[in-house]
Amino acid sequence: MSVVSAREPVGPIPQHHLSDDLLTAYAAGSLDEASSLFVASHLTLCPECRRRAAMMDEVGGVLLDDIAPVAMSAGALSAVLSRAEAPANDEPASMAGSRQTVFGADLPAPMRRYYGCDLDGIAWQRQGGGVSVATVPGIGDGSHAFMLKVEAGRAVPQHTHRGNELVMVLKGAYSDAAGRFGRGDVELADGDVDHQPKAEKGEDCICLAVTDAPLKFTGSLGWLLNVFVKM
Amino acid sequence: MRLLIQMGIIDVSSSMDYSGATAVAEPPPRNRVLSTECDSGLAVEKNGHKNRRPVRRPGKEMCRTIVLDAATPDDHKELMRRIAAAQDKAAFAALFGHFGPRVKAYLMRSGSTPESAEELAQEAMVMVWRKAESFDPAQASVSTWIFTIARNKRIDAYRRMNRPDLDENDPALVPDGPTAPDTAYAEGQVSTAIREAVATLPDEQAEMLKKAFFEDKAHSEIAAETGLPLGTVKSRLRLAIGRMRKQLKEFEE
Numbered sequence: 001m002s003v004v005s006a007r008e009p010v011g012p013i014p015q016h017h018l019s020d021d022l023l024t025a026y027a028a029g030s031l032d033e034a035s036s037l038f039v040a041s042h043l044t045l046c047p048e049c050r051r052r053a054a055m056m057d058e059v060g061g062v063l064l065d066d067i068a069p070v071a072m073s074a075g076a077l078s079a080v081l082s083r084a085e086a087p088a089n090d091e092p093a094s095m096a097g098s099r100q101t102v103f104g105a106d107l108p109a110p111m112r113r114y115y116g117c118d119l120d121g122i123a124w125q126r127q128g129g130g131v132s133v134a135t136v137p138g139i140g141d142g143s144h145a146f147m148l149k150v151e152a153g154r155a156v157p158q159h160t161h162r163g164n165e166l167v168m169v170l171k172g173a174y175s176d177a178a179g180r181f182g183r184g185d186v187e188l189a190d191g192d193v194d195h196q197p198k199a200e201k202g203e204d205c206i207c208l209a210v211t212d213a214p215l216k217f218t219g220s221l222g223w224l225l226n227v228f229v230k231m
Numbered sequence: 232m233r234l235l236i237q238m239g240i241i242d243v244s245s246s247m248d249y250s251g252a253t254a255v256a257e258p259p260p261r262n263r264v265l266s267t268e269c270d271s272g273l274a275v276e277k278n279g280h281k282n283r284r285p286v287r288r289p290g291k292e293m294c295r296t297i298v299l300d301a302a303t304p305d306d307h308k309e310l311m312r313r314i315a316a317a318q319d320k321a322a323f324a325a326l327f328g329h330f331g332p333r334v335k336a337y338l339m340r341s342g343s344t345p346e347s348a349e350e351l352a353q354e355a356m357v358m359v360w361r362k363a364e365s366f367d368p369a370q371a372s373v374s375t376w377i378f379t380i381a382r383n384k385r386i387d388a389y390r391r392m393n394r395p396d397l398d399e400n401d402p403a404l405v406p407d408g409p410t411a412p413d414t415a416y417a418e419g420q421v422s423t424a425i426r427e428a429v430a431t432l433p434d435e436q437a438e439m440l441k442k443a444f445f446e447d448k449a450h451s452e453i454a455a456e457t458g459l460p461l462g463t464v465k466s467r468l469r470l471a472i473g474r475m476r477k478q479l480k481e482f483e484e
């Protein structure tokens with residue numbers, strides 16, 4: 001029996017997906033917060049990766065079932081039952097700005113929770129060259145994610161990556177040597193790639209980006225852009 | 232049998248120091264029998280037992296669980312159903328007996344001291360009781376659901392971060408297409424398929440999978456620790472996952 005949502009599809013199905021490495025680490029809970037945000041945002045937009053993620057969780061369940069048990073302390077069950085029946089007051093506090101009524105949304109909910117608003121409420125910092133950025137606030141573990149907005153028809157200045165850079169399109173589309181990337185599409189750029197994504201005409205292209213090392217811009221605007229991606 | 236749990240009589244009100252892993256015994260002549268009598272008046276049976284006798288003993292809160300073999304995912308789901316429907320403590324005790332010691336083992340493997348693993352495992356099991364109603368047997372197996380609770384507890388406690396997760400009610404959610412193969416989940420076939428795949432993995436792949444899931448380490452840290460090249464760590468994981476995916480495909484077709 002297949003569950004068919006009453007909702008109309010709100011967007012195209014992504015063509016470029018998360019890697020198994022990322023999904024495994026997300027299921028295992030060993031991914032940093034910025035990358036976890038990236039994964040959760042893609043899962044919002046991608047039924048196929050939701051199925052893959054469910055499989056990875058199921059792997060965790062099977063391994064848990066299979067692990068050699070370690071006895072709980074004497075009295076553990078009664079302790080748990082008496083705590084379980086006490087009035088619940090230890091639920092984790094929700095994150096600031098997380099409760100909002102949103103009718104239709106551009107940003108996936110995990111991102112709205114961090115920004116406290118949807119795309120129309122974002123305060124962009126202009127960087128010149130048709131590029132603006134908005135850092136994801138409130139990430140607690142020192143990892144870093146930001147949104148990048150490139151004006152319609154413009155190219156991001158040429159840059160190389162010292163670490164890995166994960167990019168996912170949230171609005172609009174861009175193209176580079178690897179193809180076309182639209183809403184929900186993921187691109188992983190590693191240290192060897194020197195690429196120059198170009199936003200499509202007609203609509204600004206907005207992406208979520210996570211880097212594990214600074215980007216290094218190599219083009220003429222590099223000196224300016226290298227300032228804002230210091231992290 | 233590995234998962235066999237046989238419980239004697241449990242007095243919910245006083246001497247509940249059932250510690251799980253200690254209470255494994257010989258299989259009874261007919262295992263797969265699940266029979267409990269509780270203070271709630273709920274008496275349940277399985278496999279043809281006809282002695283349904285709701286018993287009320289006001290003032291004396293006895294809860295008897297006679298035989299329990301919660302070996303299959305379906306048995307776990309049945310226990311969850313009872314916990315959600317009737318706050319059935321005997322069912323919870325059975326589930327606790329199976330999963331409490333496993334959650335504790337998982338937390339210890341990921342680096343907790345025995346003391347904090349015990350504490351966190353108890354917290355996780357409190358969540359299992361409180362959130363029982365939100366468990367959806369069509370979405371996942373019980374072991375998976377409990378794994379995700381334990382994992383999120385660990386992330387909260389040790390990494391001191393929130394784990395971003397998708398929101399099923401997000402208006403931005405792109406829904407599953409009408410052809411989504413979700414049948415397998417409802418029938419517990421996914422965990423069966425994955426269980427089989429894990430059981431037949433070459434040791435080096437199985438070990439890498441366990442490391443990736445249980446030890447709170449990035450793949451690069453696993454590489455450094457094991458002395459294996461990062462590429463080898465990743466390829467073993469990919470081979471393991473590929474094998475599971477292949478196994479699943481057979482169920483989906």
Ligand SMILES: [Zn+2]
Nearest residue numbers: 017018046049
């Ligand atoms: Zn995807």
